[in-house]
Amino acid sequence: MEDSSQSESARAPGFGLALIPILGTLAVLAVQLFYFGDFTPHIPLSIGIALTSILGIYLGHGWPNIEKGIFHVINVSLPSVSVLIIVGIIVGVWIASGTVPTLIYYGLIILSPEIFLAAAMILCSVVSVSLGTSWGTVGTIGLALMGIGAGFGIPPYWTAGAVVSGAFFGDKISPLSDTTNLAPAVTGTNVFDHIKNMMPTTVPAMLIALAIYLVAGFTVIDSTQTSFESINAITTALNETFWISPWLLLPAVLVIGLAVTKQPPIPSLFAGAVAGGIMAMLFQGVGLHDVFTYGNSGYSIDTGVSEIDSLLNSGGIQSMMWTISLVLLALGFGGALERTGCLEAVISKIISRFKKFASIQTSAVLTSVATNTVAGDPYLSVALPGRMYAPVYRGMGYSTLNLSRGIEEGGTLVSPLVPWNAGGAFVITALSLNIGDGNFENLLYIPLAFACWTAPFIGIFYANMGWFSPKATDAEKAKWDADGEHRIDPETGRTTEASYA
DSSP, X not given: OOOHHXXXXXXXXXXXXXXXXXXXXXXXXXXXXXXXXXXXOHHHHHHHHHHHXXXXXXXXXXXXXXXXXXXXXXXXXXXXXXXXXXXXXXXXHHHHHTXXXXXXXXXXHHOOHHHHHHHHXXXXXXXXXXXXXXXXXXXXXXXXXXXXXXXXXXXXXXXXXXXXXXXXXXXXXXXXXXXXXXXXXXXTOOHHHHHHHHHHHHHHHHHHHHHHHHHHXXXXXXXXXXXXXXXXXXXXHHHHHSOOOGGGGHHHHHHHHHHHTTOOHHHHHHHHHHXXXXXXXXXXXXXXXXXXXXXXXXXXXXXXXXXHHHHXXXXXXXXXXXXXXXXXXXXXXXXXXXXXXXXXXXXXXXXXXXXXXXXHHHHHHHHHHXXXXXXXXXXXXXXXXXXXXXXXXXXXXXXXXXXXXXXXXXXXXTGGGSTTSHHHHHHHHHTTOOGGGTOGGGGGHHHHOHHHHHHHHHHHHXXXXXXXXXXXXXXXXXXXXXXXXXXXXXXXXXEEOOOOO
């Protein structure tokens, strides 16, 4: 049982002290990733939890209090871990059912190399908006697109960049998405107002990415080098191994249909897994025990075509365990930093140095990016800056819609670009980028996910130009008063409960 006196008597860390576990963890991460060339961030993050805990005990928290903070953040994010598990089941079962092979087959026939990247981004955007989950989109449609891209001879990092751009941008503006609901929740805004306010950055970022992918398709990627013999070999191998039919797309249609009717994501995804299992038994001659095996251990096949085997030998709950363990450690590190006050101390120091709206908005976005990088948790990178910065926006008389947009872009969109973040680790695993096997060139998907990193820059540009930066309306100020929300005057640093009325 927690000793409450330890928590109440604990000291808040100063800025320098709060940086010790953060910089220490980053140093160990750097040694592991760049000196040893080993892309397994698990032990460095474990050391980070230990360093933060030691500092917390020094500050007077006591281990039970720190432990509670660690498991609180893990508990809040367990629905996302559940999505990881179900996506692992879906990938294994949908391959066995022929759903993923059918998507690859028709994609190779219908699409052309020139428009493939642009089409991949658009498709992932539509599916992600419908599902409300970027991870579900990456693990299903994204995997099929990787197979199509391989058939066209397109480098995997280009395809992964387009998939990530579409999937995470769709997640960002979907009312079914957890982070899209979390950002307005922590800043006190309405989810649909929040989505509407993101459009000035969402639309330009998507158009920029679309234009780049189209240009790349016609210039950077040499379609004349596309091996039609390879495409024929892939389609022939798929035809010989699986029964290919549009009927096998029904599991994907079912999941999208459930999402469109606003059914919860986890049951919707599980329904898709069940439908895939039924299809596997009916059309591919797979037994029930085999379906269970594919859902747990993944699908295994030897077609003799390396491009197909490398993609279709995947899936299953066990394939997600590396990612799940990394997610849990990253969440635990973030929880320890939050409970000991380290993140709050760093953010408070940042806030104290900026007085103008443009600098506050820029700081909020970059704080979300930094939290994503340090704590490895997209939820913490949205929730913590949202809680910390909201009183400053209220004190300046600016709508907290500015803040919710900034933390969504620095949180949701940047998470897949940090390899040891929960989002980045999932992308690397689900798309079979094999970074752990030394294929570090596949990390080029990060700069090639154009929609994800251009949006935060556009938002910062708007803030500095004074564009799309709404002041608080009278109705919003009245709501602050009714809810008893406090304000911080950035000029004096004073906290006040004074009414705007």
